[in-house]
Amino acid sequence: MSVRKWARIRSPWLIHFNTGGCNGCDIEFVAAITPRFDVERFGIKLQGSPRHADVLGVTGPITMQITKRLVRIYRQMPEPKFVVAIGTCATSGGPFKDCYSVHGGVDTVIPVDVYIPGCPPKPEAIIYGIAKLLNKLSGSGSGGEDNGGHTQKT
Amino acid sequence: MSYGSTIKVPFGPQHPALKEPEYFLFEVDGDIVVKVTPRIGYVHRGVEKAFEQETYLHNLYLAERICGICSHAHTTCYTQTVEGLIPLEVPPRAVYIRLIMAELERLHSHSLWVGIAAHEAGFDTLFMYLWRDREMIMDLMEEISGNRVTHAINTIGGVRRDITSEQANKIKKFMDKFEANVKEYMKVLETEQTFLKRTKGVGILKPRDAISLCAVGPTLRASGIKSDVRADDPYLAYGEIPFNVITHDGCDVYARTIVRCEEMIESANIIRYALDHLPEGKIKVPPPRTIAPNESVGRVEAPRGELIHYARSNGTAKPERYKVRAPTLGNLASVCQTLIGAHVADIPMILAGIDPCFSCMDRVVIINKDA
Ligand code: SF4
Numbered sequence: 468m469s470v471r472k473w474a475r476i477r478s479p480w481l482i483h484f485n486t487g488g489c490n491g492c493d494i495e496f497v498a499a500i501t502p503r504f505d506v507e508r509f510g511i512k513l514q515g516s517p518r519h520a521d522v523l524g525v526t527g528p529i530t531m532q533i534t535k536r537l538v539r540i541y542r543q544m545p546e547p548k549f550v551v552a553i554g555t556c557a558t559s560g561g562p563f564k565d566c567y568s569v570h571g572g573v574d575t576v577i578p579v580d581v582y583i584p585g586c587p588p589k590p591e592a593i594i595y596g597i598a599k600l601l602n603k604l605s606g607s608g609s610g611g612e613d614n615g616g617h618t619q620k621t
Numbered sequence: 622m623s624y625g626s627t628i629k630v631p632f633g634p635q636h637p638a639l640k641e642p643e644y645f646l647f648e649v650d651g652d653i654v655v656k657v658t659p660r661i662g663y664v665h666r667g668v669e670k671a672f673e674q675e676t677y678l679h680n681l682y683l684a685e686r687i688c689g690i691c692s693h694a695h696t697t698c699y700t701q702t703v704e705g706l707i708p709l710e711v712p713p714r715a716v717y718i719r720l721i722m723a724e725l726e727r728l729h730s731h732s733l734w735v736g737i738a739a740h741e742a743g744f745d746t747l748f749m750y751l752w753r754d755r756e757m758i759m760d761l762m763e764e765i766s767g768n769r770v771t772h773a774i775n776t777i778g779g780v781r782r783d784i785t786s787e788q789a790n791k792i793k794k795f796m797d798k799f800e801a802n803v804k805e806y807m808k809v810l811e812t813e814q815t816f817l818k819r820t821k822g823v824g825i826l827k828p829r830d831a832i833s834l835c836a837v838g839p840t841l842r843a844s845g846i847k848s849d850v851r852a853d854d855p856y857l858a859y860g861e862i863p864f865n866v867i868t869h870d871g872c873d874v875y876a877r878t879i880v881r882c883e884e885m886i887e888s889a890n891i892i893r894y895a896l897d898h899l900p901e902g903k904i905k906v907p908p909p910r911t912i913a914p915n916e917s918v919g920r921v922e923a924p925r926g927e928l929i930h931y932a933r934s935n936g937t938a939k940p941e942r943y944k945v946r947a948p949t950l951g952n953l954a955s956v957c958q959t960l961i962g963a964h965v966a967d968i969p970m971i972l973a974g975i976d977p978c979f980s981c982m983d984r985v986v987i988i989n990k991d992a
Binding site for chain 2 (some may be wrong): 483485486488491493494496501508516527530532533562565586
């Protein structure tokens with residue numbers, strides 16, 4: 468294992484972006500970093516800037532207004548980058564799928580590596596999903612390519 | 622000191638201090654904010670339109686997903702509005718169970734907020750302590766309703782689950798412990814210099830401004846104004862339960878923290894009283910499928926303030942029009958006012974002070990055709 472890969476698996480930095488969700492997923496995500504669940508023990512750290520992050524955690528359906536911003540944040544992240552769709556909304560659009568100002572799931576805009584369904588997923592499920600991503604990294608290590616915006620509806 | 626010219630500082634929609642995407646444009650002169658332009662609409666999903674396309678029962682689950690933090694407040698308001706349309710009398714036991722859940726939710730929402738406030742002030746230890754306690758409330762809510770966040774305990778005509786006597790004892794025991802912890806944290810908040818320096822005198826909202834800018838909830842009460850839907854227009858069983866409306870004259874972020882802490886203690890008392898006086902009987906009555914043409918308004922004191930739902934029925938199983946007015950919309954104008962004259966470093970603290978919940982609020986989207 469190369470040093471770079473080792474470092475990536477041992478200490479992934481996460482950025483969280485809400486794309487129009489109901490906060491349910493967000494608070495469960497924040498709960499995952501608090502004492503009971505404590506994802507920091509996996510070396511996972513929450514990051515404020517997309518330029519420093521390895522993993523983008525998206526919660527909520529993609530609203531029309533946020534689409535451009537999401538793509539921009541995704542483009543700002545350095546390669547290799549990974550996307551985790553947290554919650555049913557981020558996976559498929561969830562209850563807001565047919566709303567007039569919603570695109571649908573995250574994968575209608577940017578490529579996704581791991582889907583965590585649940586409305587909202589429990590912190591345990593979020594940790595499990597991230598652990599899956601780390602497994603994937605230590606295996607083949609295939610990340611999404613930057614084809615941001617390719618399937619956008621207009 | 623003034624520099625004579627201003628610079629523009631964009632804030633959001635992705636920003637570490639904002640948990641939700643919203644955009645503010647600050648014009649600053651040196652270190653002082655002189656103008657604030659909010660730009661809302663990033664979280665607009667079109668919920669009100671979606672309401673018109675589903676049946677009343679389906680909409681219950683949609684109402685829950687307007688906001689994940691005050692999901693129970695939204696379903697309480699929704700059921701209250703729809704039961705007003707029918708009209709339908711809810712069994713007393715169901716009313717009490719709704720009330721207990723609502724107060725548990727207030728506890729979780731306020732402890733979440735006080736934790737975030739401590740975090741914004743750079744006091745992460747307290748943030749962790751409060752969130753640890755909050756997990757225990759989440760456990761209680763999960764035990765009662767089966768879910769941590771979207772409880773789905775309310776249904777039109779009552780509640781879906783009963784509270785057993787063991788659960789009641791467990792909640793009561795926990796309330797004693799929680800109350801002791803909150804008192805302990807309050808002692809820390811009142812004496813800890815790092816926290817006081819970040820919050821005292823920061824984000825002043827004068828009582829007159831609070832009224833004219835339509836502030837609601839703890840933000841309004843922290844400006845010394847006694848206004849609470851639970852006391853002013855009692856719904857559920859609040860008319861039968863003795864409790865105090867907490868106010869504070871500080872008008873600053875510190876006052877907002879103390880108001881929320883004291884409200885937590887008050888909520889613990891309400892829960893204990895409600896459990897002791899829990900009426901016996903049925904927990905739900907069956908609602909009709911279709912509703913004759915009618916109009917109805919529901920008002921609820923959500924953790925963040927007054928929440929209003931409006932519905933109009935047309936004789937079918939689906940509402941003709943549904944409207945949601947969330948507390949953050951009321952507080953947004955006041956926070957823009959309080960931000961003027963503030964230091965740039967205090968922006969996250971003041972913004973967090975109203976406990977913003979943009980997913981509740983974003984009911985409109987502004988489209989500029991010419992841009
Ligand atoms: S998946 Fe559920 S909890 Fe998460 S943002 Fe969507 S509606 Fe809210």
